[in-house]
Amino acid sequence: MYTSLTLPCSIIAIGAFDGVHQGHQAVIQQAVQKSKELHVPSVIYTFDPPPRVFFQGVQMITTIAEKLSMLEKLGVDHVVVTRFDLAYANKSAHDFIQTLANLNPMEIIVGEDFRFGQGRKGDLVMLKKYFNVDMMQPVCCSKGNTVSSTRIRQLIAEGDTRLSNLLLGWPIRE
Template sequence: MESHFNTSLTLKNSIIAIGAFDGVHLGHQAVIKAIVERSKLLKVPAIVYTFDPPPRVYFHGVHHLTSIHEKLAKLEMLGVQHVIVDSFDKAYSNRSAYEFIDDLMKLNPMEILVGQDFRFGYGRYGDIQLLRQYFTVRIAESVCCSNGARISSTRIRALISKGDLQLSQSLLGWPIVK
């Protein structure tokens, strides 16, 4: 797997999953496995486009579930060929939605997979509708645990803060690293 930090990458074609992927939990794993399988079928690279720190950590000061090094190791185990990591800081948060679209165009995505609440660009201006004006976009279905509740990084953080390490670890699908 190749990791690209704060740099522009140009590819002939690709399949991209975009997100914070903090924790690389079971929901994230389903998304990533889907792009890896699709990339094999289409014979194009599978790319994860992510951020360090995750936007929620930057804006709200929440606790990281995984360091960038842990995240990269987990993404490699899932079979991703490239990971693009942009530093999420004040300058990055002020970028327009169209600047992000320009970065994605260089990757020539055949498909982009995002979560249903995906937003991007300054003031969260960009949304799925805007992204669909430029690319083929698929929305990842939520992954739920056995009781039907959606698996999310926010939920896992709440479980950890309550001391429920067993359930949080089962939702992560990985051992919790302290």
């Protein structure tokens, strides 16, 4: 785990990855697979706490230790964990782009709703001006609903551990 990292090249997946659910796993597996194809390191760039936990006070699905354990099991080479606090939230989108530039990404993989920088001003259009970006489509369950951390939090709150475990793709702590 790193709080900062410099690499000659990499494939990066960026996200809060709270829960490391099936949708997150698809993004992460894409990064790992692409990094192996290109013989470069895979990097997960994530946040502690996740931005929604910081801004909205929602329940965190996984601790940072659990998240790191899951990422290791998925075969990730490096994990950059950025402390998400008020100072970080006030950094500009350009500051974030400069941080990513230190990793020399050959490709960045994100979900379709990815935003970054102060006030979420950075978006995929801006990111694509600087990097090769692969936007992953949402992963849906067998009933066609999108797998999301919000949905999993709701299921956990309702006591539906069977379905929340199914959407996570691994058992949560009871």
